[in-house]
Amino acid sequence: MGTINASIAETLIVLIPKESNPQRLKNFIPISLCNVIFKVITKVLVSRLRPFLVDLISPLQSSFIPGQGTTDNAILAQEVVHFIHHSHAKKGSIAFKFDLEKAYDRLNWDFLELTLHDFGFPPTTISLIMSCVRSRNLSVLSNGVKTGHFTQSRGLRQGDPLSPFLFVLCMEKLSLSIQQKNPKWNMETYTGI
Numbered sequence: 001m002g003t004i005n006a007s008i009a010e011t012l013i014v015l016i017p018k019e020s021n022p023q024r025l026k027n028f029i030p031i032s033l034c035n036v037i038f039k040v041i042t043k044v045l046v047s048r049l050r051p052f053l054v055d056l057i058s059p060l061q062s063s064f065i066p067g068q069g070t071t072d073n074a075i076l077a078q079e080v081v082h083f084i085h086h087s088h089a090k091k092g093s094i095a096f097k098f099d100l101e102k103a104y105d106r107l108n109w110d111f112l113e114l115t116l117h118d119f120g121f122p123p124t125t126i127s128l129i130m131s132c133v134r135s136r137n138l139s140v141l142s143n144g145v146k147t148g149h150f151t152q153s154r155g156l157r158q159g160d161p162l163s164p165f166l167f168v169l170c171m172e173k174l175s176l177s178i179q180q181k182n183p184k185w186n187m188e189t190y191t192g193i
Contacts, residue, residue: 003131008038010149011157012141032159033141042132042162045125049165056119057172104167105155109133112166115173132162 015028022028084093112133116126133156137149156163 003127004038004041004135006135006137008035008041009132009135010035010137010139012139012146014141032157034157034160038132039161042160045129045132046161046165049162053165053168057168058175104158104163107156107167107170108154111173112170115170118173119169129162129166132160133157133166 012033014031014033015025016031018027018029080095084095087093109130113126113130116129121129136152136157138152139149140147156166
């Protein structure tokens with residue numbers, strides 16, 4: 001219990017051309033095709049996790065949380081920059097911008113497991129989630145022929161219903177870690193939230 005069969009998590013990658021006559025690999029969009037049973041399992045996990053996320057995720061993490069929009073982040077960033085430009089504080093202020101462009105692909109699985117544990121998820125649930133994340137056999141489908149399979153050692157699946165929620169949990173853990181390193185730092189103080 002708490003694991004899934006690796007054959008259920010098998011994923012096919014299809015390369016869709018961005019232009020009519022692609023010459024390079026960057027001219028293709030990789031699309032992951034997951035097993036239907038796998039999608040059902042992850043959708044059930046999402047429906048079970050969704051009610052708890054509102055209590056686990058701070059209001060500053062707005063993506064994928066019901067009632068919060070990503071436009072709120074842009075407004076918040078503008079407010080922080082405005083505060084910094086117009087502040088007359090003697091110590092000064094600082095803002096960090098994190099580039100999360102490839103964050104899905106680079107997420108460390110050990111960090112994800114630690115995050116789930118730190119947020120108090122039951123061991124069986126953690127085992128099932130990590131089984132969904134880790135048991136990936138990827139194969140490229142080229143001209144209708146499946147190539148040999150390979151495995152991943154990090155990252156989340158694009159298009160998996162569970163991935164956005166796991167990513168937001170990891171971002172919350174990162175945010176909490178930053179706040180613990182500097183206990184005087186409090187976003188609410190600077191933004192007036």
